[in-house]
Amino acid sequence: MLSLxxxxxxxxxxxxxxxxxxxxxxxxxxxxxxxxxxxxDLIVLGAYLSSVIVLNTDLDPLSSLLIVIxxxxxxGWLLQKLLFNRVMGRDPLSxxxxxxGLSIVIQNLLQELFSxxxxxxPAGDLALQGIELGGVNIGVLPLISAGISVLAFLFVAHLIxxxxxxxxxxxxxxxxxxxxxxxxxxxxxxAYMAGFVLxxxxxxSVLYGMRTPFSPTAGPERLIYSFEAVVLGGLGNxxxxxxxxxxxxVAQLLGARIDTGLGPFFGHLVFLxxxxxxxxxxxxxxxx
Amino acid sequence: MKSSKILAMLVLLGVLVALPWIGGYATQRxxxxxxxxxxxxxxxxxxxxxxxxxxxxQHVFIGIGAYSLFFLSTSFGxxxxxxxxxxxxxxxxxxxLFALPMxxxxxxxxxxxxxxxxxITRIAVLNSDWLGAGAGMPLSTMMGITRWLRNAGIYxxxxxxxxxxxxxxxxxxRGRLGLALLSVRDNEAAxxxxxxxxxxxxxxxxxxxxxxxxxxxxxxxxxxxxVTPSASFSLNWTAAAIFxxxxxxxxxxxGPLIGVLVYFLLRxxxxxxxxxxxxxxxxxxxLTMLLAPGGAWxxxxxxxxxxxxxxxxxxx
Numbered sequence: 001m002l003s004l005x006x007x008x009x010x011x012x013x014x015x016x017x018x019x020x021x022x023x024x025x026x027x028x029x030x031x032x033x034x035x036x037x038x039x040x041d042l043i044v045l046g047a048y049l050s051s052v053i054v055l056n057t058d059l060d061p062l063s064s065l066l067i068v069i070x071x072x073x074x075x076g077w078l079l080q081k082l083l084f085n086r087v088m089g090r091d092p093l094s095x096x097x098x099x100x101g102l103s104i105v106i107q108n109l110l111q112e113l114f115s116x117x118x119x120x121x122p123a124g125d126l127a128l129q130g131i132e133l134g135g136v137n138i139g140v141l142p143l144i145s146a147g148i149s150v151l152a153f154l155f156v157a158h159l160i161x162x163x164x165x166x167x168x169x170x171x172x173x174x175x176x177x178x179x180x181x182x183x184x185x186x187x188x189x190x191a192y193m194a195g196f197v198l199x200x201x202x203x204x205s206v207l208y209g210m211r212t213p214f215s216p217t218a219g220p221e222r223l224i225y226s227f228e229a230v231v232l233g234g235l236g237n238x239x240x241x242x243x244x245x246x247x248x249x250v251a252q253l254l255g256a257r258i259d260t261g262l263g264p265f266f267g268h269l270v271f272l273x274x275x276x277x278x279x280x281x282x283x284x285x286x287x288x
Numbered sequence: 289m290k291s292s293k294i295l296a297m298l299v300l301l302g303v304l305v306a307l308p309w310i311g312g313y314a315t316q317r318x319x320x321x322x323x324x325x326x327x328x329x330x331x332x333x334x335x336x337x338x339x340x341x342x343x344x345x346q347h348v349f350i351g352i353g354a355y356s357l358f359f360l361s362t363s364f365g366x367x368x369x370x371x372x373x374x375x376x377x378x379x380x381x382x383x384x385l386f387a388l389p390m391x392x393x394x395x396x397x398x399x400x401x402x403x404x405x406x407x408i409t410r411i412a413v414l415n416s417d418w419l420g421a422g423a424g425m426p427l428s429t430m431m432g433i434t435r436w437l438r439n440a441g442i443y444x445x446x447x448x449x450x451x452x453x454x455x456x457x458x459x460x461x462r463g464r465l466g467l468a469l470l471s472v473r474d475n476e477a478a479x480x481x482x483x484x485x486x487x488x489x490x491x492x493x494x495x496x497x498x499x500x501x502x503x504x505x506x507x508x509x510x511x512x513x514x515v516t517p518s519a520s521f522s523l524n525w526t527a528a529a530i531f532x533x534x535x536x537x538x539x540x541x542x543g544p545l546i547g548v549l550v551y552f553l554l555r556x557x558x559x560x561x562x563x564x565x566x567x568x569x570x571x572x573x574x575l576t577m578l579l580a581p582g583g584a585w586x587x588x589x590x591x592x593x594x595x596x597x598x599x600x601x602x603x604x
Contacts, residue, residue: 035396037344086578092395093342094577097534100344101573104527104566112563220523224407227400231393261415268408272389275401279392 006136007253013138015229015249016146017211019242020204021222022229023156024197026241029230031173032190034088034095038103040223042198045106046072046205047214048114050121061121061206069202076198080191088190089176103219110216121209145207152200153242160238169193173236221264228271234281243283304447308440316443320511322552323450327504328525329532329544330453331497337539338461338469339493342395344526345402346501348386348409351521353379353502354509355413358425368429369441372506379502383495390494391487403523410521424516427509442510449507453500458541458597460496465489473539534573537583541597546584 025039036042046068053064083102087094129140160166171179172186180186208214208222228248233240248267255266274282308316328350336342356375361368386405393401413419430438460466468489471479480486505525509515528551536547558565580587588594 029396035400037400083574083578087581090581093336093340093399093538094581096342096344096396096399097530098574098577100527100530101534101570101577103570105570105574108563108566108570112567220403221407224400224404228404231397231401235397259415262411265408265411265415268404268411271404272408275389275392 002135004257006138007257008250009136009138010142011250011253012246013142013146013249014253015246016149016242017142017204017207017245018225018229018248019245020145020149020152020200020207021226022233022241022245023152023238024200024204025223025226026230026233026236026238027156027193027197027200030236030238031169031193032084032088033092034084035099035227036084036197037096037099037223038106038219039099039201039226040221041103041106041110041219042072042075042201043205043208043222044110044214044216044219045075046198046202047121047209048110049202050206050209051119054121060124061210065202065206068206069199072198072202072205073195076201077191077195080194084194085187085190103223107216107219114216116215116217118213118215120213121206123210127210141210145211148203148207149242149245152203153238156200157238165189165192225267228267232271232274232282234283237281237283240281240283244281247282301451305444308436308443313435313439316439317511318552320443320446320507322548323446324504324508324511325528325532325551326544326548327449327453328501329529329536329548330457331500331504332526332529333533333536333538333540333544334457334460334500335493335497336533337543338466338473339490340473341490341494342399343402343497344399344523345404345406346497346529347521347523347525348402348406349379349383349498349501350505350508350525351406351409351413351515351517352382353505354515354520355419355425356502357506358427358509358515359419361427361429362425365429368427368510369445372445372503375506376499376503379505380495380499383498387491387494391491406521406523410517413517413521419517422517424514424519427513427515430510430513442507445507445510449500449504453504454541456496456500461541465492469493531569531573533583534576535583537585538581540583540585542594543583543585546588550584 021040021043025036028034028036028039049068049071050061050064053059053067054061057064059066079102083098084095087098123141126141126144127139130137131140131143132138160169168179168184168189171182171184172189176186225245225248229245230241231244232247233242233244247270251270252263252267255269256263258266303310307319311319328346332343332346335346353375356378357368357371360366360371360374386402390398390401390405414422419425433441461469468479468484471482471484472486472489476486505520509520532544532547532551534547535543535550536545537543554565554569558568561568576583
């Protein structure tokens with residue numbers, strides 16, 4: 001019974017990280033109406049950037065974010081400016097195929113630069129520490145990363161619902177044409193949005209790299225988990241994405257109890273079953 | 289069609305059929321890859337270019353087709369060629385089952401959703417001991433067949449898959465379904481209003497694409513005599529299909545033909561460069577989407593319209 005509770009809690013903590021993967025995907029789908037197939041590969045890219053910084057400086061992974069975050073912002077801004085903006089509004093398939101090509105380029109560039117070997121970010125003492133609550137053991141690192149995920153969701157929700165940039169973003173999400181008429185420069189806005197999306201990716205990537213070994217081809221799986229979180233939560237529903245991530249995390253770890261190789265299988269299964277039973281997602285679509 | 293054209297096509301077909309007597313085993317094996325990948329790209333293009341539905345997880349049907357053939361043939365000791373129709377039927381049944389969750393999704397969501405299908409199926413096969421788990425299955429029923437006949441037989445099967453899938457797609461697009469598809473692609477609401485059953489049209493397309501892909505996958509793995517989950521349920525298949533269709537021209541029947549030629553030309557020349565080869569392929573796909581989203585065929589026909597397959601519809 002206690003071990004089941006432990007699995008449940010660990011599943012929620014893992015799911016919070018998946019939710020953090022999904023936050024950027026949710027934003028690009030909700031506001032820019034595009035899906036970035038390279039989303040998972042950008043998560044892996046962020047982890048490699050952090051790894052390079054950690055190996056060449058005195059910084060630990062978490063403080064490497066001081067450098068990784070601005071770098072990822074610039075990468076996102078440039079990608080949107082140079083590539084994505086040129087194919088947006090044409091038809092929904094063009095951005096998808098373009099980012100598919102980008103995904104292959106990133107994976108193979110990483111392979112060329114860092115070889116196919118797995119590596120991980122040194123978490124130091126954090127990886128070993130745990131706290132015991134009524135007989136249940138919880139790792140400190142998963143707890144911290146879940147905490148950061150909750151903070152990220154609070155921050156993004158506040159930004160979108162309360163700030164002036166947020167109102168422009170909401171306007172574009174609701175009606176791009178009218179937003180343009182009242183003076184919103186959507187292309188410029190999208191470039192900043194993409195930069196911001198990669199800021200969330202940067203945070204997610206460092207936490208991910210500290211928890212799990214990664215390799216150049218780990219990206220697609222991250223994309224799929226993020227995607228499942230977004231769709232389960234209901235499209236355009238930011239907090240829905242958060243809970244969607246939690247469900248995938250719990251399903252994976254409960255599934256792994258049945259058979260260690262079947263963890264992700266049960267995550268996918270829950271996703272498909274929910275899709276048949278409640279195609280609109282588990283949570284009613286609301287304000288992004 | 290002019291009689292000289294028909295004659296040229298018959299000569300070409302005759303040479304292709306006679307290849308086992310002309311070329312060596314290496315040529316035949318390469319041609320098996322060309323024809324099967326062509327059929328897969330054609331199926332992807334049929335879905336994306338004519339149905340407006342992108343399937344990033346199309347490789348799920350390669351794995352299902354190949355495993356159907358290997359399982360039936362190996363466990364019951366049956367002739368693998370005779371099991372090809374069964375592989376097609378099994379793949380189509382899976383596609384029907386998959387349609388249940390997938391057609392709740394639209395556009396980009398459908399695209400990535402099919403990827404989830406491929407992943408869940410791959411993990412299921414990987415954990416199934418009766419399918420050989422991670423090590424996969426051999427095609428042991430090929431043992432008693434002479435090398436020449438085996439290679440020639442697989443080659444002819446691949447040739448039939450390539451030519452046959454083009455025939456099926458051409459026939460579909462010329463008929464009622466083709467007209468319905470065009471109207472759905474151009475304006476879904478207007479098509480529905482004029483009596484086109486949009487969902488039914490798309491599901492039929494999905495089943496046809498799945499059947500072609502499953503058959504091509506089965507023949508492709510006859511060529512290697514061993515199927516494994518990681519290779520047959522690999523995204524690389526769909527990536528190649530997308531590259532071929534995008535480069536040649538999405539939504540044209542000629543596109544995959546040009547695309548597959550360019551793809552194998554590049555592969556034979558540059559694949560020894562490893563990662564750099566794939567980086568260049570990815571960049572070519574990105575540049576095509578940016579500069580010529582209609583692909584090579586749109587560049588060729590910009591000056592003068594060509595319609596070798598007679599399926600374009602013009603208002604006159």
